[in-house]
Amino acid sequence: MSSPAAARSATLPPLDLGRLPAVTEALAARAAEHDRDASFPAEGFTLAQEAGLLTATVAARHGGPGAGLADTARILRALGAGDPAVALVTAMTLFTHAAEARTAGWPAAAYGRLLDEAAAAPVLLNFLRVEPELGSPVRGGLPATTARRDGAHWLLTGRKIYSTGAVGLSRMLVFARTDENPVRVGSFIVRAGSPGLTVEPTWDHLGLRASRSDDVVLDSVRVPLADVIGLAEAGDTPGARPDPETGAWSALGLSALYLGVAGAARDWLTGFLHERVPTALGAPLATLPRFQTAVGEIETALFGANTLVDTVAARVDSGDLAAAEQAGAVKVLAVRAAVSSVEGALALTGNHGLTRANPLQRHYRDVLCGRVHTPQDDSVLLTTGRAALARSGHRPAPKGN
Structure with a gap:
């Protein structure tokens, strides 16, 4: 209920x-x-x-x-x-x-x-899961961050890394284990400014620098006993491995985000090609077939990826479980399209695209971050490959002509 x-x-x-x-x-x-x-x-x-x-x-x-x-x-x-x-x-x-x-x-x-x-x-929210030793719990393991019961509260102690938006979060949903036997795990609702809570400015990244994905240190931070989401025995590791629909929201939502970055890069590129008029040419670069074809490659890749994301997202909204289970593969394709599109723009613009005064280099640094979000390519490809092999079973491969 x-x-x-x-x-x-x-x-x-x-x-x-x-x-x-x-x-x-x-x-x-x-x-x-x-x-x-x-x-x-x-x-x-x-x-x-x-x-x-x-x-x-x-x-x-x-x-x-x-x-x-x-x-x-x-x-x-x-x-x-x-x-x-x-x-x-x-x-x-x-x-x-x-x-x-x-x-x-x-x-x-x-x-x-x-x-x-x-x-x-x-009001900004985020689940804080990643730790120095554990890495991402999606790949298994228990958090080192510990919740100890103290009267009507839990006392949380530990460190979370890559805590996106940490300095601006209103609530941090901290993935932690209890010190009980048997151990339980859950996400403890920590309010910003709680005594014992410190955000250490450790984020010094190539891309998404303004996301302030800093370290969060908890030293006996008090959380009311009831303010926990999904508290259950650790054998079930609730919240560590998402259900298909939750995974689809993350995979498709983040795919759309990075396709937005790539779209901004494309828009800058097309503006640059219209404005850039080399003396020897006497006309904008946008008039040259070579550049028109290259922009066509970018536009086609982004159209395909955006259409795929939107189509599968709509299917997930309709309750299509098979679509939710395919979302990881969509993310692989969408992020590849986003990264390759921005790389293509850089190849066309050379030094102009890598100049700090122009936004293309920032778009490139930002779009690369799409690769690190869960689900990552290796886990998606492994799961997808195993599923394909399981479907084929031991049927003989079709003979060639």
Whole structure:
């Protein structure tokens, strides 16, 4: 049974997808500055909140729009074209609300308070899972971060790395183990500013520099006993390996984000080719068949990848489990298309594309980050290959002519 709907005393901002082009433009205006300084783009989340984007996936039973994966992909593609750091933290927030919409796991009171805050200001959420020794729990293993019971609270102690948006998060959902026997694991709801919570500025990355994916250190941070999501015996490792639908949201949503980055790179490229008029040519580079063909390659790759993401996202929204299980393969294809498209743009522009004053080099650094998100290529290809071999069984291979 689902928990009761969260008690509400405020109204969430309405979702306005018509504002996406303006939000994209506003984010893009400051993206280079935030990349250069590795500064958190707080004003970008205010724009997203005012357009209802940060709460788009809040369930209708909680007073939200209840947006599905297809609309979420549309949002993340637009934000990724403007500032992928804003898009990435927004993605984590939207995925969290979407998971709650599908299967209630938050304590009703805690979720109600969170939504009341989200009605008035940006409320950013993320699951903190990765640790120095563990790596990503998706590949197995128990977290070192420990929750010890102390009266009416848990005391959390540990370190999380690659904690996207850490400096701006309102709630950190910390994957941790209890010190009980048998051990239980779950995601403990930690409020920003809690005593014993420290964000260490360790993020010094090639791409997505403004995402501030810093280390989070917890030293006996107090969490009410009830404020845990999915607490269960460690043998089940809840939350470590996502169910197909949860995995599809992450794979397709992030694919859309990086396709947005690639789309921004394409737009800069086409503008450059129209503006660049070499003296010897006496005409824009855009008039040359070689450049037209190369842009056609990029446009075709992005069209195919975007269509694939949107089509499979719509199928997931319709309840198609087979589509959800194929989302990892879609991510492999989409991220490859995004990266190759930006690489193609760099090949066409040479030194111009790699000049710090031009955004193409930033788009390239950012789009490369698409490869590191779960599911990663090796795990997707292994699973897909095994499934294909299992389907074929021991049937003899067809003979050639």
